[in-house]
Amino acid sequence: MDSALVLRGLVKQFDGLTAVGGVDLDVPVGSFYGLLGPNGAGKTTTLSMAVGLLRPDAGAVAVLGHDVWSDPVAAKRLLGALPDSVRMFDRLSGSELLAYVGLLRGMDPSVVDARAAELLDVLGLSDAGRTLVVDYSAGMKKKIGLACALLHAPRLLVLDEPFEAVDPVSAALIRDILHRYVAGGGTVILSSHVMEVVERLCTHVAILAGGQIRAVGSLDEVRQGRRLEDVFVSVVGGRVATGAELSWL
Amino acid sequence: MAVEQQAKAIHFVRLKLRLTRNGLRGQAWRIVLFIFGIFAGLWAALGGFALFTGAGVAGGDAGLVIVTFAGAGLTLAWLLLPLLFFGVDETIDPARFALLPVPRRTLLRGMLAAAFVSVPALATVVALLGLVLGAAVRDGAAAAVVAGVGAVLGILTCVVGSRALTSAFASMLRSRRVRDLAAILIAVLASSVAPLQLAVSSLIAHSDLDRAGQIARVLAWTPLAAPYAAYVDVAEGRLLSALVRLAIAAAAVAALVAWWWSTLESATIGTASGARSSSSASDKKAVAALFPAALRVLRPGRFSGLVAREWRYWWRDPRRRASLVSLMIAGVVLPMVMRASVRVDQSRMPLPVAVAFSALLAALVLSNQFGTDGSAYALHLLVGVPGRVELRARACALALLMAPILVLVTVAVAVLTQAQSQVLAALGVVAAGLGIAAGTSALLSVLVPYAFPESTNPFAVSGGTGGLRGLLAVVGSFAALVLLAPLLVFALITHGLVAGLVVLAAGVGWGGVGLLLGTYLAGGILDRRGPEILAAVTPRR
Numbered sequence: 001m002d003s004a005l006v007l008r009g010l011v012k013q014f015d016g017l018t019a020v021g022g023v024d025l026d027v028p029v030g031s032f033y034g035l036l037g038p039n040g041a042g043k044t045t046t047l048s049m050a051v052g053l054l055r056p057d058a059g060a061v062a063v064l065g066h067d068v069w070s071d072p073v074a075a076k077r078l079l080g081a082l083p084d085s086v087r088m089f090d091r092l093s094g095s096e097l098l099a100y101v102g103l104l105r106g107m108d109p110s111v112v113d114a115r116a117a118e119l120l121d122v123l124g125l126s127d128a129g130r131t132l133v134v135d136y137s138a139g140m141k142k143k144i145g146l147a148c149a150l151l152h153a154p155r156l157l158v159l160d161e162p163f164e165a166v167d168p169v170s171a172a173l174i175r176d177i178l179h180r181y182v183a184g185g186g187t188v189i190l191s192s193h194v195m196e197v198v199e200r201l202c203t204h205v206a207i208l209a210g211g212q213i214r215a216v217g218s219l220d221e222v223r224q225g226r227r228l229e230d231v232f233v234s235v236v237g238g239r240v241a242t243g244a245e246l247s248w249l
Numbered sequence: 250m251a252v253e254q255q256a257k258a259i260h261f262v263r264l265k266l267r268l269t270r271n272g273l274r275g276q277a278w279r280i281v282l283f284i285f286g287i288f289a290g291l292w293a294a295l296g297g298f299a300l301f302t303g304a305g306v307a308g309g310d311a312g313l314v315i316v317t318f319a320g321a322g323l324t325l326a327w328l329l330l331p332l333l334f335f336g337v338d339e340t341i342d343p344a345r346f347a348l349l350p351v352p353r354r355t356l357l358r359g360m361l362a363a364a365f366v367s368v369p370a371l372a373t374v375v376a377l378l379g380l381v382l383g384a385a386v387r388d389g390a391a392a393a394v395v396a397g398v399g400a401v402l403g404i405l406t407c408v409v410g411s412r413a414l415t416s417a418f419a420s421m422l423r424s425r426r427v428r429d430l431a432a433i434l435i436a437v438l439a440s441s442v443a444p445l446q447l448a449v450s451s452l453i454a455h456s457d458l459d460r461a462g463q464i465a466r467v468l469a470w471t472p473l474a475a476p477y478a479a480y481v482d483v484a485e486g487r488l489l490s491a492l493v494r495l496a497i498a499a500a501a502v503a504a505l506v507a508w509w510w511s512t513l514e515s516a517t518i519g520t521a522s523g524a525r526s527s528s529s530a531s532d533k534k535a536v537a538a539l540f541p542a543a544l545r546v547l548r549p550g551r552f553s554g555l556v557a558r559e560w561r562y563w564w565r566d567p568r569r570r571a572s573l574v575s576l577m578i579a580g581v582v583l584p585m586v587m588r589a590s591v592r593v594d595q596s597r598m599p600l601p602v603a604v605a606f607s608a609l610l611a612a613l614v615l616s617n618q619f620g621t622d623g624s625a626y627a628l629h630l631l632v633g634v635p636g637r638v639e640l641r642a643r644a645c646a647l648a649l650l651m652a653p654i655l656v657l658v659t660v661a662v663a664v665l666t667q668a669q670s671q672v673l674a675a676l677g678v679v680a681a682g683l684g685i686a687a688g689t690s691a692l693l694s695v696l697v698p699y700a701f702p703e704s705t706n707p708f709a710v711s712g713g714t715g716g717l718r719g720l721l722a723v724v725g726s727f728a729a730l731v732l733l734a735p736l737l738v739f740a741l742i743t744h745g746l747v748a749g750l751v752v753l754a755a756g757v758g759w760g761g762v763g764l765l766l767g768t769y770l771a772g773g774i775l776d777r778r779g780p781e782i783l784a785a786v787t788p789r790r
Contacts, residue, residue, distance in 0.1 A: 052631070053630055053631065053780060055781065072633050076631065076632060076633040081631050083631070086625065086627035086783075087623055087627075088625055089558060091561065091566050092561060095538050096538050099539040099554070101632070103551055104554060104555070104634055105632055106550075106551055109536045109549040113535050
């Protein structure tokens with residue numbers, strides 16, 4: 001078993017429109033996988049199906065050998081996720097939210113207390129005290145979401161746009177945490193449309209556009225000596241504006 | 250170059266129609282509901298039309314009484330029902346216009362025009378045409394003109410009043426400092442319904458036209474009924490008092506518009522939710538912090554964690570807080586009113602019946618429990634919380650909140666209305682009612698979940714779901730009432746201490762079975778349909 005996450009023929013349609021049209025993906029254990037794509041490419045839809053939030057019309061998902069849809073309990077124990085499009089129970093304070101997640105996961109209360117305090121400390125959220133998560137800034141919300149995903153020490157992390165709205169200092173911190181997590185044997189798959197992030201962090205890359213994988217492989221295989229951004233633009237379809245338009249600006 | 254075009258009220262109307270249409274697209278059940286709503290509106294419109302026409306044609310004292318009571322009832326219904334039950338349609342959210350260069354005057358006109366494009370508003374228009382017709386048939390053209398002006402002022406009072414009241418309320422509940430005040434205000438509103446109902450029902454019971462006439466004459470000088478009564482003055486030749494009544498109505502409309510204007514202003518500025526207490530970092534442990542003091546006796550675990558979070562949410566989530574507070578008030582007021590006013594065969598309404606509705610109402614608040622959480626439910630799906638554990642924990646949290654209140658109310662009402670002998674049976678009915686209604690709600694909540702808009706207005710519903718909310722409440726309470734009926738009948742036909750104890754034991758058992766069975770069935774559905782329920786309660790953006 002060398003894949004942490006396996007997607008096979010995932011299909012999802014909304015009202016007759018195909019959002020994801022047959023995605024296959026193998027995320028090796030210990031890899032740092034970047035899922036790239038323009039807005040509306042189907043990244044969030046794919047990852048939602050991968051973590052069990054959205055039922056695929058067709059296809060299968062396995063987390064470390066456990067099928068997410070037929071054996072959800074085992075799969076979800078190994079999985080930590082940071083969804084982008086959903087709310088959290090945001091009328092709890094940061095530590096209350098972490099305690100809640102820990103208890104839901106069936107963790108020992110004393111372990112929950114210790115890990116929650118450490119996570120809040122490392123992520124710089126201790127100062128927020130009893131502020132409710134709903135009043136957090138966007139970056140702080142990302143960080144508490146990440147803390148919720150990390151709390152039970154999962155073997156696979158699925159992160160949807162983890163760096164969006166995060167300030168550079170926090171981003172560096174999150175990168176550091178994720179690096180150490182991967183070095184310790186964990187696996188990360190994250191989605192992004194920011195090339196720099198993916199180029200700096202990831203060992204593997206898949207480019208998704210129009211609900212299909214357009215390019216996939218290790219970072220060097222996909223780049224083939226070019227800049228990732230150039231590869232991305234040429235794979236996705238490229239820019240057609242020449243600058244001659246909008247002359248009235 | 251005419252690149253810019255002034256925004257006009259018609260644009261808002263078109264926006265509302267378009268949003269309504271898009272909301273219905275591809276969702277069969279919404280279309281069915283929408284059509285159901287149209288039929289209900291049509292029925293109400295024709296009923297109101299007949300009532301107002303009949304009153305006009307009848308004329309005299311009876312006519313005046315009917316017109317003023319119907320008018321006041323209509324206005325009160327517009328003002329209070331959105332607060333208590335239906336919510337207000339927030340298809341067009343004024344906050345969305347904050348960044349657009351729309352003058353506030355245009356915004357106000359547009360929002361008002363859009364507010365008229367709704368089934369209740371159109372139904373009211375049709376009903377009020379009856380006022381004009383009745384006046385024209387009996388009293389001629391002049392009266393008809395006054396009736397028409399009155400009808401316009403009346404419906405403006407209704408529509409603007411309900412908008413202003415709900416948005417003012419929403420901003421009150423948003424700020425923590427005044428939330429206690431808001432709770433008191435709801436209490437006042439809710440309890441103001443009770444004496445009114447008392448008065449009307451006793452008037453009907455005694456068919457006392459003279460006293461009704463006195464009350465009608467007072468009501469006709471308040472903004473509640475003044476616009477509807479004005480034409481009666483014309484018919485009787487008192488032109489001046491007709492004008493004064495219209496002026497009262499117009500002043501009320503102006504005041505309401507000004508009030509709405511100011512709340513709109515704060516909505517478009519997007520008042521940040523009041524600064525929350527971010528006092529010194531709590532040095533409490535995380536798990537201990539999650540549990541409210543009253544629940545610290547529970548051993549921390551998955552079930553108790555869920556219960557603790559539900560408790561926190563009943564108070565911290567404005568939408569839940571609003572329904573909890575109105576529920577508590579209704580739970581107190583309803584049994585009092587039923588004991589005090591409704592009479593069956595010259596004896597008072599039996600205590601078990603009087604408290605049964607409070608118990609049913611209390612648990613039916615769970616009938617869209619996933620909708621109130623919205624997409625936050627994703628966390629439970631990610632973790633894989635078993636459906637039965639989840640539903641039982643939610644029911645348990647509510648029962649821990651409501652049961653003490655219901656017991657207190659039952660005992661208090663019994664003592665106040667000299668029904669001590671019925672206390673045991675009534676408590677049994679309360680236990681059964683809570684359990685059965687919680688079980689029924691669990692099933693409803695997994696079978697027909699629906700989304701609330703992501704709005705800070707706790708009374709907001711998205712286009713078309715206001716009707717659903719009402720319909721579900723009716724279906725749920727009817728089903729629960731049918732299940733409760735055997736016990737209720739038994740409690741009514743038996744008397745004495747032993748029988749009371751039997752009813753109490755049977756009620757606890759019956760309620761327990763209802764709760765366990767309901768959550769057992771619903772939990773299985775929840776385990777199978779989790780992602781579909783998440784999709785249903787996620788607000789569409």
